[in-house]
Amino acid sequence: MSATDTAPAPAFEEVVITTRRSVTAPVRVYEPADVDTAGTATVLALHGAGGWLPGEPVLDGLVAAGLRVVAPVWPAWSEHGDEDCLSDMQDFALHGWDVATEMGLLSGSGSGELHLMGHSMGGMIAAEMAALAPQSVARMALLCPAGMWLGDHPIPDIFAMLPYQLAEVLFADPNVGEEVLTGGADFSDNETLTRFMVARARQQGMAGKILFPIPNRRFSERAYRVTVPTLLVWGRQDRLIPPAYADAWQAALPDATVELVDGAGHMLPYEQPAAVVAAVTSHLTN
Amino acid sequence: MTVKFCWFNLMPWPDLPDDFKTEHRSVWVDIDGSLFDPERANGVYHEYMDQLEFADELGFDGIGVNEHHQNGYGIMPSPNIIAAGLARRTSQAAICVIGNSIALYNPPHRVAEEFAMLDCLSGGRLVAGFPVGTPMDTNFTYGQIPALTREKYYEAHDLIMEAWTNPEVFAFDGKYTQLRYVNCWPKPIQQPHPPIYIPGGGSIETWDFCLKNDYNYSYLSFNGYLAGQTLMDGYWNRVGEMEKSMSPGRAGFAQIICTAATDAEAEELYSEHMLYFFNRCLHVFPGFADPPGYRTVKTIQAGKLDQFRKENQELFKRLTWKDLVEGGYVIAGSPDTVRERMEDMIKRLRVGTVFCLLHMGNMPDWKTRYSSQLFAEKVMPGLRGIWGDEFSDAEDWWCKPMDDRVRPEDTMADARRYPEAPKGTMA
Numbered sequence: 001m002s003a004t005d006t007a008p009a010p011a012f013e014e015v016v017i018t019t020r021r022s023v024t025a026p027v028r029v030y031e032p033a034d035v036d037t038a039g040t041a042t043v044l045a046l047h048g049a050g051g052w053l054p055g056e057p058v059l060d061g062l063v064a065a066g067l068r069v070v071a072p073v074w075p076a077w078s079e080h081g082d083e084d085c086l087s088d089m090q091d092f093a094l095h096g097w098d099v100a101t102e103m104g105l106l107s108g109s110g111s112g113e114l115h116l117m118g119h120s121m122g123g124m125i126a127a128e129m130a131a132l133a134p135q136s137v138a139r140m141a142l143l144c145p146a147g148m149w150l151g152d153h154p155i156p157d158i159f160a161m162l163p164y165q166l167a168e169v170l171f172a173d174p175n176v177g178e179e180v181l182t183g184g185a186d187f188s189d190n191e192t193l194t195r196f197m198v199a200r201a202r203q204q205g206m207a208g209k210i211l212f213p214i215p216n217r218r219f220s221e222r223a224y225r226v227t228v229p230t231l232l233v234w235g236r237q238d239r240l241i242p243p244a245y246a247d248a249w250q251a252a253l254p255d256a257t258v259e260l261v262d263g264a265g266h267m268l269p270y271e272q273p274a275a276v277v278a279a280v281t282s283h284l285t286n
Numbered sequence: 287m288t289v290k291f292c293w294f295n296l297m298p299w300p301d302l303p304d305d306f307k308t309e310h311r312s313v314w315v316d317i318d319g320s321l322f323d324p325e326r327a328n329g330v331y332h333e334y335m336d337q338l339e340f341a342d343e344l345g346f347d348g349i350g351v352n353e354h355h356q357n358g359y360g361i362m363p364s365p366n367i368i369a370a371g372l373a374r375r376t377s378q379a380a381i382c383v384i385g386n387s388i389a390l391y392n393p394p395h396r397v398a399e400e401f402a403m404l405d406c407l408s409g410g411r412l413v414a415g416f417p418v419g420t421p422m423d424t425n426f427t428y429g430q431i432p433a434l435t436r437e438k439y440y441e442a443h444d445l446i447m448e449a450w451t452n453p454e455v456f457a458f459d460g461k462y463t464q465l466r467y468v469n470c471w472p473k474p475i476q477q478p479h480p481p482i483y484i485p486g487g488g489s490i491e492t493w494d495f496c497l498k499n500d501y502n503y504s505y506l507s508f509n510g511y512l513a514g515q516t517l518m519d520g521y522w523n524r525v526g527e528m529e530k531s532m533s534p535g536r537a538g539f540a541q542i543i544c545t546a547a548t549d550a551e552a553e554e555l556y557s558e559h560m561l562y563f564f565n566r567c568l569h570v571f572p573g574f575a576d577p578p579g580y581r582t583v584k585t586i587q588a589g590k591l592d593q594f595r596k597e598n599q600e601l602f603k604r605l606t607w608k609d610l611v612e613g614g615y616v617i618a619g620s621p622d623t624v625r626e627r628m629e630d631m632i633k634r635l636r637v638g639t640v641f642c643l644l645h646m647g648n649m650p651d652w653k654t655r656y657s658s659q660l661f662a663e664k665v666m667p668g669l670r671g672i673w674g675d676e677f678s679d680a681e682d683w684w685c686k687p688m689d690d691r692v693r694p695e696d697t698m699a700d701a702r703r704y705p706e707a708p709k710g711t712m713a
Contacts, residue, residue: 087434087461160315160426160573197586205433205579212577213429 011060012071016080019098024080027103028052030059030069041113041138042068042105043284046096046122049158049207050267051077053180058269061277067115067284072099074122076206083206089217092210093128097136106136113138115284116228119269120146120241121207124219130230131222140230141280144241144266145249149216153244159204159212172237172265180270223252230256231283233276235264257283287535287680288670289632292348292382292413293341293658294540294641297334297368298359300648301326302566312571313358314422327361333651335368339375340655341644344662347684348380348413350641352485352506353387354420355427359567359647366400373408377693380685381408384485384504384641385415389435390428393463394442395470398449402474409691410475413684415483415504416443418492421580422570433579436491438462450479481683483538483639488517489585493524496536502683504538504639508568511541511631512614518635534632534673535680538639541631542646544618545660552618555653556646557607560616563647564605621664628665632672638680 012028019025032040043062052071059069075095076083086095100106105114116137118126123145130137149155156169163181171177185192210217230253234246243260250256259279264271302313302321310318338349351368354360362368369383381404386397397416405412418439424430430438441460448456449470458465474480482501486492496503503521507514518537525532544560546552610616617627632640644661645654673680 083433159432159577160571162573165573194587198583200578201581201583201586203578208432208577208579209434212431213425 011055011063012069017099017102019095019102021085021095021098023075023082023085023095023098024078025075025082025099026073026078026080027099028059028069028071028073029103030063030071032063032066032068039112040066040068041115041284042070042111043115043117043141044096044100044103044105044126045069045071046116046118046125047071047074047077048118048120048122049204049211051203053270056269057273058276058280061273062117062281062284065277065281065285067281068112070099070103070105072096074206076202083202086206087209089128089210089219092125093132096125096129097133100136115139115141117141117143117280117284118145119143120266121211123147124210124215124217127219127226128217128222130228131219131225134225134227137228139284139286140226140228141233141283142230142249143233143269143276144235144238144245145232146211146215146241147217147219148245148248148252149214150244150248153242155215155241156239157213158240159208169239170266172235172263172271176271177265177267180267220248220252224254227254229283229286231279232256232258233268233279234258234260235266235268235271236260236262237264238266238268240266287533287638287673287675287677288347289534289637289672290347290380290639290684291666291669292350292380292639292641293338293344293346294350294352294382294384294643295334295338295645296352296354296360296643297331297362298563298567298647299361300330302358302562302648306566307569310569312569312574313567314354314570315356315426315574316571317356317358321358322361330361331368334645335371337645337651337654337658338368338372341658341662342372342376342379344658345666346379346642346662348382348639349376350382350384352384352415353417353423355423357422359563366404369404369412370407373404373411375694375698377409377691377695379411380413380687381411382413382483382641383415384413384483384506385417387419387424387428388416388442388446389430389439390419390424391442393465394445395449395458395463395465395468397442398446398470399472401446401480402450402470402472405474405476405480406472408687410480410687411685411691412474412476412480413483414480415485416446416501417485418489420487421577422574425577425580426574431579432577435580436582440495447479450474475688476686481685483683489581490520490524490588491582491584493521494528497525497528497530500530500536500682502536502538502639504540504641505635506540506641508540508542508564508615510614510616511539511635514539515634518637522636531677531679532636533677533680533683534636534638535677535683537635537637538641539631539635539637540641540643541628542616542643543624543628543657543661544616544644545621545624545657545665546618547620547660549619549623552620552623553607553611556616556618556649556657559647559649559653560607560610560618561605561647564610564615567647621660624661625665625668628669629672632669638673638677638683
């Protein structure tokens with residue numbers, strides 16, 4: 001690498017859209033190099049309750065494999081304050097389709113196939129989107145989605161957890177998790193603490209609209225509509241939504257396969273990105 | 287106006303073990319069910335209700351109850367049940383239900399009905415509290431979504447108030463409650479409605495809500511009046527900004543009080559029970575205190591972060607009797623000492639209603655009665671007139687009972703009489 005390559009250009013371009021519901025949302029657009037975008041398949045990717053990190057290795061990997069990725073920032077995870085526009089599961093799923101519409105991703109608008117991908121909360125939203133409009137989706141990849149509840153495998157209550165308890169349930173290796181989660185912030189500084197508390201109130205408060213107190217908005221009753229071929233990717237060490245849920249999702253969906261990944265917990269896109277990229281690319285480009 | 291003194295009982299469980307703080311995670315939400323003994327509760331409930339009746343006898347202006355769920359310091363998930371018992375066996379004191387967490391009732395119209403029942407039963411003595419509710423009760427125990435709790439609360443409020451004030455049958459098309467025929471039956475004696483108290487813990491939105499509707503704002507905290515002053519100053523600033531009257535009737539405060547013959551006797555009698563309260567009853571798992579979305583961004587930005595600082599999480603763990611008294615958590619001592627500090631408290635916070643926490647923790651019945659009697663006879667009379675005649679609107683925040691109401695002292699003996707037909711109606 002030459003010296004000028006040390007600060008690479010961002011892998012994506014950010015556009016800010018306003019949906020017909022009047023929700024303003026930044027959207028990351030990752031374009032693959034040297035490909036005619038008109039016919040290229042697009043992955044609409046939805047983030048989990050942690051939001052997008054500055055670098056997203058899985059999205060980079062999909063782009064490298066020739067897919068176009070459109071990754072909206074959900075209301076409350078951006079500086080735009082439109083989260084009050086969305087209250088429940090239906091609002092969330094329709095917002096996903098509103099973004100797809102605004103970004104010209106629907107069939108007939110000249111784009112290629114549309115795939116859905118979502119992690120955790122984002123997987124729950126993607127699945128609901130597919131239940132609403134299965135004919136608009138080519139294939140789907142869900143990374144340890146939330147959205148079901150098994151009495152024999154209760155999901156730990158992240159809303160009642162103290163910050164230091166999170167890494168233990170989210171990551172296969174809590175030490176790695178600790179670093180990712182805190183990002184070196186100094187919480188003894190009042191301004192930092194206020195910023196953190198405001199972001200937490202907005203983002204996790206928003207997530208709570210579909211995840212609190214039990215992350216189950218009866219998707220399983222609508223799962224029969226999701227006829228799109230769906231890949232479920234799960235970390236074998238997921239201690240938040242354990243792999244038993246992979247079986248439940250597979251049983252509920254008409255056309256689903258499961259891929260378990262070693263050395264990964266619930267934050268599997270950050271723990272084993274290469275394995276996730278390989279599995280998802282293979283499924284979406286099949 | 288006269289300052290109103292409301293004798294308040296949280297109804298704590300008196301038998302939390304000595305090792306509660308080290309061996310148990312939380313007094314609230316997931317408290318160990320094996321610590322509750324229903325047969326013991328038979329006596330506990332009656333003892334606490336007897337004390338509330340005794341407070342009526344002593345001349346307290348009000349007797350107060352509140353609502354908590356799955357809580358070791360408040361075994362009163364339904365304050366209305368207790369209030370109904372009190373309405374039947376007391377005749378003077380206001381029945382202060384502070385209050386019903388209105389977003390938790392399905393439909394919230396239930397509160398309009400039950401409060402109307404209590405107002406009728408008590409002859410117009412109801413003071414009606416509408417708390418938003420703590421996260422422990424509202425979110426973790428009753429499963430309300432934190433970010434939507436406040437919106438649901440406001441909607442519940444609108445439904446209840448319209449149910450009380452709209453003489454017609456009406457349809458209510460809310461986001462959380464839809465009712466085709468709202469027709470509150472019975473209706474409250476006090477018109478247009480009983481006085482409304484909003485117990486708050488520090489959300490600044492609540493101030494504006496109280497002021498817009500001219501409701502009493504009562505700060506219910508266990509941190510005492512010295513710590514409460516910053517928050518109450520903020521409230522009174524807001525009153526000024528909104529150009530409302532500065533009447534003390536707009537504000538209430540809860541204060542732990544221990545009265546004895548001397549300051550030394552107060553420590554001797556009450557110290558262990560106060561430490562029981564602060565060390566065991568307030569041992570709440572911090573993860574239950576602030577689910578994201580419960581507090582608004584505005585409140586967080588206003589800097590109400592103190593409770594989340596590690597040093598404050600540890601605060602109660604080090605408290606001694608001396609700390610409790612000097613820090614104003616507890617006003618304790620001889621009648622003179624208590625009167626002096628109460629006067630300071632009432633003036634500093636500019637309050638018209640004091641919720642007197644005279645029973646705390648595992649305090650035995652006799653000590654509770656002793657402290658209450660001394661307070662009623664030797665402290666309260668000297669404090670009632672603090673605000674003089676300056677605020678003519680202050681009584682707007684208190685109940686207006688019927689003069690000619692049913693009183694237990696007149697009816698109790700007669701309640702169990704056998705039938706006696708009026709002369710000439712039976713062969």
